[in-house]
Amino acid sequence: MAGAAPAQERLDTVVRIVAQSMVAEVCSIYLRRASGELELFATQGLKPEAVHNTRLRPGEGLVGEVARMAEPISLSDAPSHPSFAYRPETGEDPYHAFLGAPLLRGGRAIGVLVVQNRSERRYDEEEVEDIQTIAMVLAETVASGELLAQDELRDIEVAPHRPENLKGQRFAEGLAFGHVVLHEAPVPPENLLAEDQQVEEIRLREALVGLKANIDSMLEGGPGKLAGQSFEVLETYRMFADDRGWNRSLEEAVRTGLTAEAAVDRVRNEHRARFATARDPYIRERLHDFEDLANRLLRVLAGDRPGERDLPDDAILVARNLGPADLLEYPRHKIRGLLLEEGSAASHAAIVARALQIPCVGRLMGLRDRLSEGDLVIVDGETGEAYLRPRPDMLAAVRSRIEVRSERQAEFTRLRGVDAVTLDGTRITVLTNAGLAVDLENLDATGAEGIGLFRTEFQFMVSEELPRLDAQTALYKLVLDTAGDRPVTFRTLDIGGDKVLPYLETEREENPAMGRRAIRLGLDRPGLLRLQLRALLTAAAGRELRVMFPMIATVDEFRAARELVDVECAWARRRGRALPALLRIGAMIECPSLLWHLDALLPLTDFVSVGTNDLFQYMFAADRTNPLVSDRYDPLSPPALRALAEIQKKCADTGTPVSVCGELAGRPLEAFALLTLGFTRLSAPAGGVGPVKRMILSADLPAARRGMANLLGSSSASIRGELESLARKLNITI
Ligand code: PEP
Ligand code: MG
Numbered sequence: 001m002a003g004a005a006p007a008q009e010r011l012d013t014v015v016r017i018v019a020q021s022m023v024a025e026v027c028s029i030y031l032r033r034a035s036g037e038l039e040l041f042a043t044q045g046l047k048p049e050a051v052h053n054t055r056l057r058p059g060e061g062l063v064g065e066v067a068r069m070a071e072p073i074s075l076s077d078a079p080s081h082p083s084f085a086y087r088p089e090t091g092e093d094p095y096h097a098f099l100g101a102p103l104l105r106g107g108r109a110i111g112v113l114v115v116q117n118r119s120e121r122r123y124d125e126e127e128v129e130d131i132q133t134i135a136m137v138l139a140e141t142v143a144s145g146e147l148l149a150q151d152e153l154r155d156i157e158v159a160p161h162r163p164e165n166l167k168g169q170r171f172a173e174g175l176a177f178g179h180v181v182l183h184e185a186p187v188p189p190e191n192l193l194a195e196d197q198q199v200e201e202i203r204l205r206e207a208l209v210g211l212k213a214n215i216d217s218m219l220e221g222g223p224g225k226l227a228g229q230s231f232e233v234l235e236t237y238r239m240f241a242d243d244r245g246w247n248r249s250l251e252e253a254v255r256t257g258l259t260a261e262a263a264v265d266r267v268r269n270e271h272r273a274r275f276a277t278a279r280d281p282y283i284r285e286r287l288h289d290f291e292d293l294a295n296r297l298l299r300v301l302a303g304d305r306p307g308e309r310d311l312p313d314d315a316i317l318v319a320r321n322l323g324p325a326d327l328l329e330y331p332r333h334k335i336r337g338l339l340l341e342e343g344s345a346a347s348h349a350a351i352v353a354r355a356l357q358i359p360c361v362g363r364l365m366g367l368r369d370r371l372s373e374g375d376l377v378i379v380d381g382e383t384g385e386a387y388l389r390p391r392p393d394m395l396a397a398v399r400s401r402i403e404v405r406s407e408r409q410a411e412f413t414r415l416r417g418v419d420a421v422t423l424d425g426t427r428i429t430v431l432t433n434a435g436l437a438v439d440l441e442n443l444d445a446t447g448a449e450g451i452g453l454f455r456t457e458f459q460f461m462v463s464e465e466l467p468r469l470d471a472q473t474a475l476y477k478l479v480l481d482t483a484g485d486r487p488v489t490f491r492t493l494d495i496g497g498d499k500v501l502p503y504l505e506t507e508r509e510e511n512p513a514m515g516r517r518a519i520r521l522g523l524d525r526p527g528l529l530r531l532q533l534r535a536l537l538t539a540a541a542g543r544e545l546r547v548m549f550p551m552i553a554t555v556d557e558f559r560a561a562r563e564l565v566d567v568e569c570a571w572a573r574r575r576g577r578a579l580p581a582l583l584r585i586g587a588m589i590e591c592p593s594l595l596w597h598l599d600a601l602l603p604l605t606d607f608v609s610v611g612t613n614d615l616f617q618y619m620f621a622a623d624r625t626n627p628l629v630s631d632r633y634d635p636l637s638p639p640a641l642r643a644l645a646e647i648q649k650k651c652a653d654t655g656t657p658v659s660v661c662g663e664l665a666g667r668p669l670e671a672f673a674l675l676t677l678g679f680t681r682l683s684a685p686a687g688g689v690g691p692v693k694r695m696i697l698s699a700d701l702p703a704a705r706r707g708m709a710n711l712l713g714s715s716s717a718s719i720r721g722e723l724e725s726l727a728r729k730l731n732i733t734i
Contacts, residue, residue, distance in 0.1 A: 011042035018115065018134060019044040022127065026095055026116035030056070030063050031103075031142065038063055038112060040090070045116065050090040061085030066100040067109040070273030074099045074128055076120045092116065099123045101131045103139035104269040113138060126256075133256040136266045137192050163389045166364045168339075170384040171350035173687060174359030175402050176337035177378040177395060178314030180371050183322065184295045189261035197257060204250060204260035207300045211293075212241050214300065240293050261301050268294035292320075311335070316377050318367065322349035332356055337379030339386050341367045344625060351458055355436045357687070361386050412690025416447030420693050423700040428675065430693055431487075431683040433661060436462065437475060440482040442686035447693070450486035452683020453609065453661040454479060456532065457495050465503050469535055476539035487546060489609065489659075489683075490536055491588065492529060492561075494518045494550040513623055518551035523560050533568040537579060545580035548609055553591040555600045562604065588661075589647060590614035598650040605656060609683070610647055612662030616640055634718035635664055636673060641719075642712055648678045659683055668695040668734045669720070672727055675701055676708035698733040 011029055019027035026045030030038040033055070040046070040054040059068045065083045066073050078084050078098035086093065095116040103111035113135040115123075123131075194200040215238045240246060246267070253263035271290045311334040317327070321342045327335075327349055338353050340362040353360035359381035370388055371377070378387035378398050387394055420428040431452030432442055436459070442448065459467055459475050467475075479488055495501050496517025509515035522529035536547055549561045562585055572579055587594075587601060590611035594601055602608065612635060617624040619640065620633040633640075644660070651658035659681035664670040666688020672695055674682060684692050707726040711719045727734045 008042070012044075014138070015042045015044040018113070018131075022115050022130070023117075024099075024115035025118050026092070026114070028114045028116075029111060029138065030067075030114070031111040032067065032109065038067055041111075043090075045095075047089060047091040050087070054087050054090055056085070056087075061087070062098055063100060063112045063114060066102050066112045066114075070102045070104060070109045070270075072099070072101040072128055072132055074123045076122045078116070094118050096120045097123065099128065099131055101128075101135040102273065103135050103142065104266075104273050105139050105143050109273065110139060110142065111135075129252060129256045132266070132270075133253075133258055136258075136262065136269070140189075140192060163387065163391050163394070164370055166367060166370070166386045166388065168361045168364035168367075168384050168386060169345065170360075170381055171340070171343065171345050171347075171362040172338070172353040172358060172360035172381055174337075174357065174381040175379070175398060175405060176316065176359045176381075177376065177390070177398055177402075178316040178336040179312050180318050180373055180375045180377055181311055181315040182368070182371070182373050183317055183319035183326065184292050184299075189259060189265050189298075191259050192262040194254070194257050194259050197255065200254050200258070200260045200263070201251070203301065204254050204263060207260060207297055208241070208247065208250070210300045211297050212238070214296070215241060240290060246290070246293075261298060264294050264297050264301070316379055318371055318377075319349070320368065321347065322352075327352045327356075327358075332358075337361075337377075337381075339364055339367060339377065339379055341365070351435070351461060352438075354685075355438045355458075409690070412446070412694065415690060415693050415697070416445075418447075418693070418697070420696045422675070422696055423698065424702055426675075426680065426701055428696050429659075429681045430689055430696070431489075431659070431661075431681070432689050433666075433683055433685050434479075435459075437478060439686065440479065442689075443483060443486065446686050446689035448486075448684075448686070448689045451479070451483060451488040452659050452681070454488055454490045455494065456490055457493050457499055457501075460493065460495065460501055461499060466501075469531055472532060472535035473538045476536055480540060480543060487544065489546040489548055489586070489607075491548050491550050492519070492532055493522060496521050513617070513625075519549045519557055519561055520551065522549070523557065523564075526564060529561070530564055530568055533565055534572070537568055537572055538577070540580040541578035542581055544582040544584070546584045546586065546607070548586035548588055548607070550588045550611070551590050551614065552587045552601075553593050555597055555604065558587050558601060558604055588614075590618070592619050592643070595643060595646060598647065602650060602654045602656045607657040607659070608647075608651065610644065610658065610660045610662065612640075612644075612660060612664040615643070615662070619643065634720055636670060636720045636723055637718050638712055638714055638716070641673060641677065644674065644679075645677045645712065652678065657681065663688075666692060668692055669723060669727065671695060672699060672704070672732060672734065673708070673723060675699060676704045694733050698731060700730055700732075703730055704732070 015027040015029060019025070026043065028043040028046055029041045031041045033039050036058050037055040038058070040051050043051060056064045058064055062073060062075070062078060062081060062083050075081055075098045077096050079086070079096065095118055097117035097120060098114065100112050100114040102109035103113060113131060115131060249267045250263055253266050254260055258266060268291065311331060313334055314336050315334050316337040316339060317330065317335055318339045319341070321340055327338070335358055338349065338358050338360040340349060340360065341364055343349055343362040345362070347362070350360055350362060359379045361379055361381055361384050364386055367386070375389055378390050378395070380386070420430045422428065429449050431450045432446055432448035433453040433455065434440065434442065434451045435455035443451070459472065476490065494517070495504070496506065496512060496515055506516070516524065533547070536545060547565065549558065552558045565585055569579060584606040586607040586609060587605050588609050588611045592615065613624055616633070616635050622629040622632050624630050648658060658679065660674055660679055661683035663685060665674065665682040666684030668691045671682055671684070671692045675696070682692060704726065711722050714722070724734070
């Protein structure tokens with residue numbers, strides 16, 4: 001179909017050859033203009049003057065109907081069909097038999113190929129197949145610009161190209177722009193027509209066997225082995241992979257003379273077109289399943305692995321969701337951002353994205369329907385938005401925001417080696433939060449003085465099975481080795497709630513945030529907690545070990561947890577194993593109940609750390625993972641700050657070391673409030689260390705404390721504005 005001849009001549013040749021080979025009196029090609037109208041581009045048999053003059057609205061006439069339905073229509077007597085629209089300029093009145101097939105691209109009809117016969121003949125199945133195959137090849141060649149010159153193509157809609165803005169949720173902060181790389185991306189078939197049909201049939205059959213074996217191996221081990229919904233999704237894939245209709249369509253397509261890849265692509269396009277018009281979300285979901293399955297099959301045919309994919313240097317990875325290892329399989333330095341259709345901030349992909357500092361926005365409904373491979377997109381991890389195919393002014397604004405960020409970053413880098421001391425000489429310890437081995441780089445990169453919260457459950461969450469004792473020990477050892485003299489506080493497993501381990505059977509709970517999570521699970525299943533304590537004690541042999549327990553709600557829980565440490569120490573001692581040189585056991589203050597029992601708790605602890613994320617979700621009864629309620633209260637409010645002041649005071653009175661390790665500690669204004677309340681030990685997410693340190697270096701605490709004392713008495717729900725004014729007045733860099 002390609003060639004050096006002018007476009008019109010090439011199209012004219014196509015219709016002439018098709019008419020001849022199908023023994024049809026008419027063959028015509030209609031292409032969709034940007035207006036949505038289908039314009040007659042070439043014909044053999046209809047009046048030549050109708051070319052570029054006859055235009056049909058979507059749904060108008062049989063041609064419009066083929067495009068609207070994205071399905072072939074075959075009729076022996078077209079004029080008697082209710083959709084038949086007679087256009088006198090075409091001179092088509094003598095023709096009765098009609099066969100039309102859509103030119104499909106990305107599930108949309110970009111044109112229609114029609115053959116017509118004078119007699120009332122019926123086109124047989126093979127002819128319908130043939131015309132679909134030719135339509136498919138035509139669609140590819142039209143869209144690739146091989147058939148029409150680019151300036152003629154410009155007006156023809158081959159893909160959605162409008163700028164769009166989608167609102168989702170922030171999963172990992174940061175800002176990036178780049179070009180879309182679809183995870184499980186369709187591999188466009190390079191060769192459409194088979195050189196040897198039998199070879200292609202065998203290739204297809206073998207690829208199907210390979211695909212099924214591949215899914216089977218992923219499904220092995222049952223639902224416990226796979227993360228989250230992946231098992232169900234894969235089970236559905238497996239069902240579809242066996243779907244007779246799908247298999248038959250593929251076989252038929254390859255038998256029409258297509259390569260195996262082209263056959264898969266054609267069936268995928270047909271499915272997509274059929275489902276794309278479906279409103280029912282369930283059916284649309286199934287469309288995705290078929291889509292993914294076809295993409296997997298194309299990958300099997302291409303012998304391709306994601307890690308080996310040739311990515312652009314500015315890749316924005318787009319996926320429905322990602323499994324534990326998927327993101328790590330890509331070359332990190334090429335991934336600028338991540339957009340997910342599903343997921344939650346606690347999902348694996350989000351955890352890994354934060355650890356790798358890749359901006360990520362999730363829960364973007366309908367994302368994959370609106371994007372094509374290679375589209376330009378902006379990932380705004382600050383507002384939780386994605387801008388698809390942004391206008392130049394939008395892109396320019398984002399570029400300058402990125403520049404400002406990187407200038408600030410350079411300033412934070414300069415502060416790495418500087419001690420965090422306020423203007424009045426108060427030494428503040430700024431630590432960082434971590435959870436994966438990749439986070440350890442952040443210690444040097446940020447200049448944090450240690451790890452104030454090591455979330456041990458992350459290792460469990462990104463594993464496909466329960467990490468064994470040696471794997472846990474190895475990670476803790478690596479953390480301690482990397483930290484060297486810098487202190488590390490390990491928080492024991494905080495699973496349950498929104499952090500679900502698919503391989504660990506737990507009961508379904510109506511209200512998991514208040515369910516059997518964290519220390520509750522640890523105490524109910526002491527085997528799990530003891531194994532972890534054993535790994536920690538082994539890893540820290542001969543050095544300092546700091547361990548804290550999450551979600552302590554009663555003093556008895558802390559006692560029981562501490563006893564387990566004693567039991568493990570005794571066990572190690574009996575076996576002559578080396579123990580840590582220094583053991584410090586602490587409690588996280590995350591349950592409001594403790595506020596009225598600090599006098600009983602604090603003497604039992606070596607230190608405490610305030611987990612403001614949970615403490616405030618329980619104080620304000622607002623689920624931190626639910627965007628409808630999570631922003632309903634402001635932590636910078638008198639009740640929240642008074643609670644913190646109370647904790648700080650009780651700790652100071654009893655000489656109990658205290659830190660704050662919620663997200664709050666990483667935001668300069670909030671951290672400023674914490675300093676005014678007397679906290680001197682903060683553990684911030686890596687991105688917050690620099691900004692908080694910069695704030696500390698500019699703060700004059702005695703003056704700030706006087707201002708804060710008045711604000712705590714306020715009757716407002718939030719004192720954010722007042723605090724901002726105070727910081728401004730005192731020249732504090734927020
Ligand atoms: C917290 O609740 O504040 C906390 C630090 O723990 P996590 O965010 O892991 O629940
Ligand atoms: Mg917590």
